[in-house]
Amino acid sequence: MAAARPAASLRMVLVDDDADRAAFVTQALRATGHDVIARLSANEDLLAAVRRLRPDVILVDMDNPARDVLDNCAAVTQQVPRPIIFFARDSEPDTISRAVRAGVSAYIVDGMAAHRLKPILDVAIARFREHQKLRNELDDMRTRLADRRDVERAKAMLARVRKLDEAEAYALLRRSAMARRVTIGEAARTVLAAAELFDADVSESGGGVA
Numbered sequence: 496m497a498a499a500r501p502a503a504s505l506r507m508v509l510v511d512d513d514a515d516r517a518a519f520v521t522q523a524l525r526a527t528g529h530d531v532i533a534r535l536s537a538n539e540d541l542l543a544a545v546r547r548l549r550p551d552v553i554l555v556d557m558d559n560p561a562r563d564v565l566d567n568c569a570a571v572t573q574q575v576p577r578p579i580i581f582f583a584r585d586s587e588p589d590t591i592s593r594a595v596r597a598g599v600s601a602y603i604v605d606g607m608a609a610h611r612l613k614p615i616l617d618v619a620i621a622r623f624r625e626h627q628k629l630r631n632e633l634d635d636m637r638t639r640l641a642d643r644r645d646v647e648r649a650k651a652m653l654a655r656v657r658k659l660d661e662a663e664a665y666a667l668l669r670r671s672a673m674a675r676r677v678t679i680g681e682a683a684r685t686v687l688a689a690a691e692l693f694d695a696d697v698s699e700s701g702g703g704v705a
Contacts (some may be wrong), residue, residue: 503541507529507530507552508548508554510536512536516558523612532548533550537563541571542571547548555581555582559583562593565593569597578600578620581601581602583603585604600619600623601622602621639673642679645683646679647678649687669682
């Protein structure tokens, strides 16, 4: 992911169906040193645009956030995360909750004013970075837990099939990982997948000699 830059100039995608309002927002952003590289309507494919344009920030400005727009924001958050700032008139708690679940970094209800843009951007980017840090830490923890589980299963399988003790089975896994230049967790999953494939072949062939 291209990290949002803290410097003065940010490349921004604006989502706004109102041409006059979009022109005002674009002018206000450019006055603060930022570059609006594209304006999209609410029904355009935001995810495809973000993949193509690689903006630093996404800014959405609309009176009532449509479900499709929030779904598009959620897709971006899941696949190509970017700070998303939402200016809206809808202050309903359900709408705000859906925006938060979609990954919106800042949801501003009381309108846009030029003098507020910089602090809003600063806070949104800081919040986005903190969220990404926590998300990465959680992903790392899940990966470590999955690796530990799969290594234990692969060790047990190797110990049983190859008549090894636990230390020998682990050493065999480690050598395999080093030889293939993968993590020991990936090596363990390869062993487990091969064992499952072998079991399936045996089952399909009738399982053993008569």
